[in-house]
Amino acid sequence: MSASIKKSISLLVVLIKLCLLSACNITPLQQLSPAQLAQQGHFAKAKQNITQNYSKTGNERLLYHLEMASLLQLEKNFEQSNTHLSEALNLIESFYTQSISELAMVQFSGPTYTTYKGKAYYVPQIHTMKAINYNALAKENPTQAQAFWDAALVEMRQLDVFLSELKEKTGGYSSAQTNDSTASKINKVLTPIFAPKGLLENIDYKDDAYAHFLSGVLFEQSGELDSARLQYERAMQMYDNGFEQQYKLPELISQQVSAALIRVMQKSGGYQNKLRELKNRLKGKLESSDNNANVTIVQDIGIAPKRKQLNLLLKADAKAKALVMTPIVFGTTKERKAQVRWFQMLHADTSLFDMVQNYMLGDLGDVAMGTVTKRLPLGPLWDDAVKLGIVDALEFGARISVTYLEPIDTPVKRSEVWLAGKRYTQLLPYHSIGLLTLQDALAQSTNEIRAALTREITKALSAKKVLKEVGVKQDNLLGSLAKLSTSLVNAITASADTRQWQTLPLEIRVAQFALPAGEQQITIKTYLNSGHIIEQSETLNINRNMGLWHTRTFLNTKRDQSSHALSTLNME
Structure with missing residues (x-):
């Protein structure tokens, strides 16, 4: 095939892919989310939105129950809200294992084709929501108040077990596993490129100081002062030891939690030495409530901020022996700036700690909107990439889709x-919760982009294998057009998993x-x-x-x- 024809085909590929990416990002006025409808008071429309978008038995069934529970709480239908929250907890427990068929679906179709399993921080949100609902039911039904308060405390005890387990976790699946699949081999090529960076340290969801504080409130309300004391003390220590800093909270919070701890200690009696120590640390006067x-x-x-899709164009540069990623940005000026900055700070060659910190505070700073390209030098791994067929499979490029959150x-x-x-x-x-959502996305970004690269390269290799098996020669015009068509199909099917619990505050x-x-x-x-x-x-x-x-x-x-x-x- 002549160089001019090949060049024309490559140009056509780029133009078509840009159109595809535009189609994936620029749409007519998008349908309002349940949260957006609820904030305007349109609860019936919000419920209809949930029913239309989330099936009770489909891949998004967890989101169906979570979103419905939030709306029912807003409507003061606390019992039905708790019914959905209980079902959500049951589903999360049932999602402990992942089926082989779903793993295959992720590999060849994308994460959105699998069951949505939620986030670790959803569990404390569910338990606290249920407890607040029970508390409201106690106020509505004074003759049954004690039973509802007891039910709220059950939620807090279950939450305490979950948080204790969360605290003890060491990183999940750390044991070495042998895997000779194509996807595993591609991962070995990509892993050194996307090694975790120091700038993303200390943003994991480790525990929940607010959940412990609320637990203390509920135990104090029920007169279980010793349990209240323990929960307030845990909350105070967590706020002191990094929770305030991680989520950009005022330093005054730990002071207020200390005052709550002093109050329940005084009610219980004793603890004189501890009380003196706590009173000395308070900067303000302790309020008397005798x-x-x-x-x-x-x-x-x-x-909470919405997860959105960021599209990247991936190609192989034989001269530099590198993979090249270029973000394709669309949307409003703010969205385009956020997409460029997200790409810069997560995949830049130098440490950008201040950039990450500013992003989490909503400051985009000066963002250059010109062409931004990230080269991923393979070095000695280039030969492995050639043998695997990665370089040839990326002749016309591949579309990579990952998530990002706006500041x-x-x-x-x-x-x-x-x-x-x-x-x-x-x-x-x-x-x-906004920073918690954003930090979770940042923490998962490295694994997400590596998985997206692996998935799209695997799809490209599979398409190449199919063409070879059906006898299509790949060194002529027909072969190039066939490879182009499979590349475009892969670009259409590429997608990021932007599913989330949208009605969280x-x-x-x-x-x-x-x-x-x-x-x-x-x-x-x-x-x-x-x-x-x-x-x-x-x-x-x-x-x-x-x-x-x-x-x-x-x-x-x-x-x-x-x-x-x-x-x-x-x-x-």
Whole structure:
């Protein structure tokens, strides 16, 4: 085949692939997600969205139950919400093993064709949601309150077991395994290229300080002070030892948890030495609640960031003996910048620790939008790549799809509790689900891109083998066109796994304070950077025990819809 014909075919490949990538990323106004519909108060449409997109028995059945549970909680249908959450837990337990057929499906089709199994951090979210639902049911049914509070504590004990196991994990499947498959051989070629980098250390989900704190609140509410003390103490130590830093939380949080620990110790009696030590570490004055009742307000704010797809073009450069990746960016200016920066910081040759840190704080900095290319030198592994057929299989390139998350955009300036028309106290962020989601994506990025490369190269090699078996010569025009067609088919089927629990909040804020017993009218004011203020009011019936109330505050509701949103999102 002449060089001019080959050059023309290569140009055609690039143009068609760019069109395919455009088609995969630029679509008409996309259907709103359940979370976006819910924040506008359209709960019936949100449920319809879930039913249409997630089958009760299909690969996304876990997401069906998680999303439905979130919507039912917002509608104050707490019992049905817990039914779905229980089913979600049962499914997660059943997903412990992965079938051979699903592994094969991932290898040749992509991760979206397999059962979605969720994330490790979903389990604490499920248990805490169930406990909050039981707490709300106790308030709705005073004669059955103790039974519902007991059920909430069962969730906390099960959560404690899960978190203890999570803490003890050493990295999962670490034992050496022998595998002579083609995919395994491709992995051996790619592994040295994508060795873990130091800049991605200490972002794994190790434990959950907020979950321990909430557990302490629920145990204190039920009068189980020793269990409350243990949970508050664990939470305090975790916030001190890195949880605050990892999720960019205020230093004041550990101080507030220390005050809660002091309170239950004083109620229990004893612990004099420990109490003196704790009181010395408090920077502010310890609030006295001798004549008042303790109240905890939990505010779930916003919606966690959405997983999106980043497309890359992979080719082999014989002269440099390297694989070459180039991101193909689409979308809004912000999305395109995020895609380029995600590619730069995760696959650059130099340490970019500050870039990663800034990205997690929502700062893209100066992003050059020109051509960004990453070369993956194979060195002595090049000959192995040639023998495996990788170089020849990538003659017309391959489309690689991975996930990315946009930088966290937190439009909240502050959130306050108001009483009798006056500011009473502030709600502070105790957890950032947004950063947790982003850090999980960062932690998984190395394995994800290596798996995507392995998958697309395997598909290309398989297509080459099929052409050879049916007798198509690959050194002429017909052979090149056949290889082109298989390359385009592979480009169409390439996809990233962007599935996620979409209705999780962006962050969780908490205020814990003392109020006189009886009915109290409180208002939560959430101040946005735009100058807009979201107000939510509720009458709380304060008794002598610890009281827990929970609310959800959406941030992107239009101003003329704010009052409607408040009427549907009152506190439990």
